Amino acid sequence: MNYNDVEILFAEDSADDAALTIRALKKGGLSNTIFHVKDGAEALDFMYCRGEYATRNIQNHLKLILLDLKMPKVSGTEVLEKLKSDPAFKIIPVVILTSSKEDPDITRCYELGANSYIVKPVESDNFFQTIKDLSMYWMISNQPPH
Amino acid sequence: MKFSSDKKNLFFFSIAGIALVSVLVIFYFKIQKVKSTNDWVEHTQEVLRKSDNVLLDVLNIETGSRGFMLTGNEVFLTPFYEAVIKIGNDITDLTILTKDNPSQQSRIDSLKKAGEDGLVFMKQSIEVRKKNGLMDTEKIIASGNGKNLVDKIRSIITDIDSEEFRLLKLRKSENEKSVTSSELIFVLLLVFIVVVLAFVIVVINNQNTKNKLAEKEKQTSQYSRSLIEASLDPLVTINSDGKITDVNSASEKITGILRKDLIGTDFSNYFTEPEKAQAGYRQVFEKSFVSDYPLTLKHKSGQLTDVLYNASVYKDNNGNVLGVFAAARDVTEQKLADKIIIERTTQLQSVNKELEAFTYSVSHDLRAPLRAINGYAKILQEDYTEKLDADGIKSLYAIQNNSKKMGTLIDDLLAFSRLGRKVVPSSEINMAVLVKSVREEELLNNPKEIEFEIKELLPAKGQQALIKQVWVNLISNAIKYSQHKPKTKIEIGSYQKNNQVVYYIKDNGVGFDMQYYSKLFGVFQRLHSQEEFEGTGIGLAIVQKIIQRHNGTVWAESKLNEGACFYFSLPTINS
Numbered sequence: 001m002n003y004n005d006v007e008i009l010f011a012e013d014s015a016d017d018a019a020l021t022i023r024a025l026k027k028g029g030l031s032n033t034i035f036h037v038k039d040g041a042e043a044l045d046f047m048y049c050r051g052e053y054a055t056r057n058i059q060n061h062l063k064l065i066l067l068d069l070k071m072p073k074v075s076g077t078e079v080l081e082k083l084k085s086d087p088a089f090k091i092i093p094v095v096i097l098t099s100s101k102e103d104p105d106i107t108r109c110y111e112l113g114a115n116s117y118i119v120k121p122v123e124s125d126n127f128f129q130t131i132k133d134l135s136m137y138w139m140i141s142n143q144p145p146h
Numbered sequence: 147m148k149f150s151s152d153k154k155n156l157f158f159f160s161i162a163g164i165a166l167v168s169v170l171v172i173f174y175f176k177i178q179k180v181k182s183t184n185d186w187v188e189h190t191q192e193v194l195r196k197s198d199n200v201l202l203d204v205l206n207i208e209t210g211s212r213g214f215m216l217t218g219n220e221v222f223l224t225p226f227y228e229a230v231i232k233i234g235n236d237i238t239d240l241t242i243l244t245k246d247n248p249s250q251q252s253r254i255d256s257l258k259k260a261g262e263d264g265l266v267f268m269k270q271s272i273e274v275r276k277k278n279g280l281m282d283t284e285k286i287i288a289s290g291n292g293k294n295l296v297d298k299i300r301s302i303i304t305d306i307d308s309e310e311f312r313l314l315k316l317r318k319s320e321n322e323k324s325v326t327s328s329e330l331i332f333v334l335l336l337v338f339i340v341v342v343l344a345f346v347i348v349v350i351n352n353q354n355t356k357n358k359l360a361e362k363e364k365q366t367s368q369y370s371r372s373l374i375e376a377s378l379d380p381l382v383t384i385n386s387d388g389k390i391t392d393v394n395s396a397s398e399k400i401t402g403i404l405r406k407d408l409i410g411t412d413f414s415n416y417f418t419e420p421e422k423a424q425a426g427y428r429q430v431f432e433k434s435f436v437s438d439y440p441l442t443l444k445h446k447s448g449q450l451t452d453v454l455y456n457a458s459v460y461k462d463n464n465g466n467v468l469g470v471f472a473a474a475r476d477v478t479e480q481k482l483a484d485k486i487i488i489e490r491t492t493q494l495q496s497v498n499k500e501l502e503a504f505t506y507s508v509s510h511d512l513r514a515p516l517r518a519i520n521g522y523a524k525i526l527q528e529d530y531t532e533k534l535d536a537d538g539i540k541s542l543y544a545i546q547n548n549s550k551k552m553g554t555l556i557d558d559l560l561a562f563s564r565l566g567r568k569v570v571p572s573s574e575i576n577m578a579v580l581v582k583s584v585r586e587e588e589l590l591n592n593p594k595e596i597e598f599e600i601k602e603l604l605p606a607k608g609q610q611a612l613i614k615q616v617w618v619n620l621i622s623n624a625i626k627y628s629q630h631k632p633k634t635k636i637e638i639g640s641y642q643k644n645n646q647v648v649y650y651i652k653d654n655g656v657g658f659d660m661q662y663y664s665k666l667f668g669v670f671q672r673l674h675s676q677e678e679f680e681g682t683g684i685g686l687a688i689v690q691k692i693i694q695r696h697n698g699t700v701w702a703e704s705k706l707n708e709g710a711c712f713y714f715s716l717p718t719i720n721s
Contacts, residue, residue: 016518023525070510099517100509101560104502122516122553124524124546 003046003056007032007063008139011043011079012097013071017120021066021097021131028132032063032139040074043067044082047089062092064138069098069105077105077112084113091145093138159349166342169335176331183321189243190314193250194307196240200257201303203233204264208296211268215275215283223272233261240306250309257302264295377473380443380453383460384413384427384470391469400476402446413472418442418450430457430470443474452477501563509560513553520549551682558684562669565612565691572696574719575610577603577649581638584617592625594634601639606647606716612692613716619685620651620712626679627710628655646698646715653711657704666702689714 012018018036025034037043043065049056065083069076076096083089095116096109109117118134121127210226213219237258244250271292275283286292374381380397382390393408401408401416413427414420419441426439435458443451457472523545531539578600585598606613621636628634637652658666658673665671667690670683693700693714704710 014514014518016521017514020518020521020525098510099513100506101557104506120513120517122513122520122556123550124517124520127517127521128524 003053004060005033006035008034009046009062010034010036010066012068013039024128024131025135028135030135039071040079043079063144065092065094067094067096069096080112080114169338173335186317187321190310190317193243193310196236196243197303197306199236200233203229203236204299207268211272215271250306253302253306260299260302264299267291267295380474382472388413388427400443400451416444418444426455427470430459434459452481505560505563512556516549516553520546555682558682562684562688572607572609575606575608575613577605580614581617584621588621588625596634599637604640604642604647605719607719608696608716616689616692619689623685624651624653628653645718645721647718648713648715650711650713654709657706657708657710659706
């Protein structure tokens with residue numbers, strides 16, 4: 001796979017959530033290339049073109065990062081903090097996707113520079129609609145920096 | 147100059163005593179003087195009597211001699227001779243009586259000479275009579291020599307008498323003066339003695355009162371002392387040098403040192419931090435008091451006691467600071483209790499944190515699989531419907547329905563548990579506006595015609611967001627449980643009761659059976675089936691929890707199929 005084609009990075013540890021989210025995005029008509037990583041460590045490797053992703057061109061900017069908060073190894077919050085404190089990446093919009101309204105980190109996420117914070121609905125219709133709306137907004141309505 | 151009360155009394159008694167003794171002495175001398183004046187009066191009278199005697203003797207002598215010379219009868223010579231003997235004695239007596247008066251002495255000398263001359267003449271005349279008879283005797287008488295001599299004696303005696311009369315008069319007047327001044331002095335003395343006596347009585351009375359007061363004071367002081375000794379708090383007085391001036395037995399106990407050994411020593415000696423103790427009592431002298439000053443007392447065995455000192459200065463009647471009175475409160479148990487409270491608070495905080503983590507986990511981890519179930523069911527429904535028969539499709543809907551319901555349950559449960567943790571400040575709520583907005587929202591979701599009757603709604607104090615949740619739950623319940631009635635009627639109102647505002651919402655719905663009232667506000671407790679009325683059984687539990695957090699009460703009354711009325715109370719805006 002050519003990592004340089006990737007426009008959206010999607011970090012999600014749950015395979016089911018990932019599958020449903022990707023389906024929702026596709027069904028919503030998203031045509032951009034999405035790349036799914038299974039935890040925060042992998043997300044950072046991808047961003048910094050390390051290990052498996054050494055071939056990726058770091059200059060090749062992404063259009064959006066979708067970040068789950070609760071992930072093994074490196075959490076979504078830590079990934080967010082790292083990226084938003086790096087001048088090279090801080091301009092990339094980051095949307096937090098989380099399962100819970102109870103997340104104690106919502107304020108912290110905004111403080112760290114998250115661009116959006118979305119609680120994934122349990123009910124499928126709502127879920128699909130929410131994901132569709134977010135892709136429409138960030139990929140079409142919203143004007144990215146590049 | 148200061149006197150103690152005893153010294154003062156002694157001083158006054160001495161003055162009174164000295165005054166009394168001097169007056170008595172003066173009086174004594176005055177009496178002596180009066181007495182001597184009296185003696186002088188008697189003396190004068192004695193002199194007069196003696197001079198009279200002398201004159202009588204002279205007359206007897208003359209009369210006797212004349213009688214003899216005229217008659218020649220010797221009978222007349224008897225009184226003559228008696229008088230001659232007597233006159234000598236009388237003149238001698240007179241001399242002795244007036245020996246202190248030189249002028250009288252000279253007169254008496256003249257009298258004596260005249261007397262002697264007279265006697266000589268009388269004796270010669272008597273001799274002439276005896277020898278020569280009456281003729282010669284007449285010549286002698288006719289010569290008048292005898293008469294002249296008697297006249298001379300008479301004149302001298304008159305002089306003596308008048309001198310004595312003069313003296314008597316003088317002495318009598320002196321005596322009278324003396325008696326008058328003595329009487330005056332006596333009266334003055336009486337007055338003075340009465341005054342002194344009165345003064346002494348007043349002083350003694352005063353002294354008695356003072357003694358009584360002192361006795362009372364002693365009793366009061368004994369009473370105070372017993373109170374001080376009964377105190378379990380170590381009490382101590384300190385002078386400006388920081389030395390202990392007095393202690394109670396609690397102080398002995400806490401230091402293990404006897405009272406006599408404590409008194410006079412440095413107060414700061416008995417603490418783990420002497421400098422801090424010094425700073426403490428200095429602060430009292432500067433600011434007049436300290437409150438809850440923490441120190442640690444040392445027992446001689448080494449045992450330590452944490453105490454809080456409360457101290458103030460004490461003053462004499464003139465407001466001069468005499469020292470510091472300090473009371474220590476043993477706070478060992480309190481500190482222990484504080485420690486336990488801190489430990490328990492820490493425990494509670496950690497439990498609370500665990501609970502939050504648990505809630506987060508429940509929220510996050512239970513929702514994820516539900517979302518998956520729901521999502522995959524949706525995929526089946528969207529992509530594989532043609533491969534399923536009617537029963538399969540029905541089952542697919544059931545899966546979606548149930549997972550959706552479980553999602554709602556989880557959300558409700560989390561909302562309920564969140565209520566216990568959030569602290570939102572109270573403010574005044576315009577209840578009329580709040581209820582109106584809730585009514586509008588509810589009407590949007592319900593196409594059915596609903597008749598609302600909203601009466602006056604008093605304002606109350608509370609957390610607006612939570613109270614809104616109460617109205618949402620109660621109004622949506624009222625609508626829900628009235629949905630089978632042809633027309634839904636809801637009445638909302640309020641009234642004030644004591645310091646609370648009571649709100650009520652009355653519907654014409656299905657109501658409930660009061661025998662299950664105890665379950666009405668329970669979590670996940672329902673009085674109707676899901677088929678009849680949908681719900682998770684958390685709505686009224688949330689209402690109750692919110693109202694209880696506002697120190698209010700929630701209650702309800704109903705008859706089955708005759709509607710229900712829910713009440714809740716909140717603090718008024720003034721409380």
